[in-house]
Amino acid sequence: MSEDNKDKKPTSDLGSWLNSMGAPVSITELMPSEITGLDIAPLLTMLGGVGIKSGVRGAHTGGSNVDEIRWLPIVRSQQPQE
């Protein structure tokens, strides 16, 4: 990993997310950097994973995790009546 990449903040940090949600920049400026830099990917994944339709923007963080719905293959029964 290069030095540049080490210093990069995660895209799902709390500060960026708050701003993307419409929070005024002044709010995040008041917060300590260790707070705004928190990676909230687990929270976003959890909310997005259960399929909230109106969703949290930016919830898609990529990769697989336990909160993603695992869709199962469906086989239709051949029996006409049950």
Place this chain on the structure above:
Amino acid sequence: MSPSLVITCGTEPKRGSATPLDVVSHFFGALAQPFGFFKPSKGLLSELNLSRGVYSLLTSSDHFEFESVQHLAQALSDLDSIAIALNHMDSEEFAIWCGLGKSDARIHLLQLVYEMQQARIRAQGAQLQLDFTHNLPSTKALFRSLTQLALVGVACDSWQLQRAWSTSNRESLSKKWASKYESIRVFSASGVLLEREGLKFVFRVKWNGVGACKPAVGLVRNQLVVDVGGVRRFLELPAACSRMEPGSVLLSKNKFEIDFVVKESEWPRS
């Protein structure tokens, strides 16, 4: 006893977004405190999953108005999804991460989950009124949205449906359509785990008419997810299922069954 809540679908006036409820504001306010700020902005609250329909369901009003049957079904689906996310929030490492136990956040969290449960119970017992005056869907779309409504546990009386349709449309719903619709029952969201042979089990869910609904079926953690066109219902699986590998879903006219095979590595038999 007549239901105290009336829900009208198809008459929602075009208004701005609703004001967030106090309980929601308190919850997010208290949750946010450990981060060092007091309250999320109004903009943030309005974007946080709680669609306008969900807000409506959480109010104590005696009359809700939704734009369409589909909107009502989607709001109930979102309500369930949020309740599950909040329950996960209360039960996991996330609770420690956000300091849930150190503030009033947990009280507000549990209150919100309780409000959601009550809202669902109210909606299921509500008197449903349909109005197709401003929005007349195709019979195919109507069938789909009523199926979604059945999935989230709300019944729509066939006679009342026919009357509302005839009022807005000169033609009646065909007997074939009505017969197909009447074959679908409200989903009870319950199932049973049955042992088939050796290490093979099946989780059977009965739902009259499910074969005509073309659902998608999936798993997330210990929940079974049934999805019809984006509207979802969750069903908690028996704990044993977490130690089994799911297979395919056999879909029949009035039930579906999910195959499970025991993971021997996780569940050794002596």
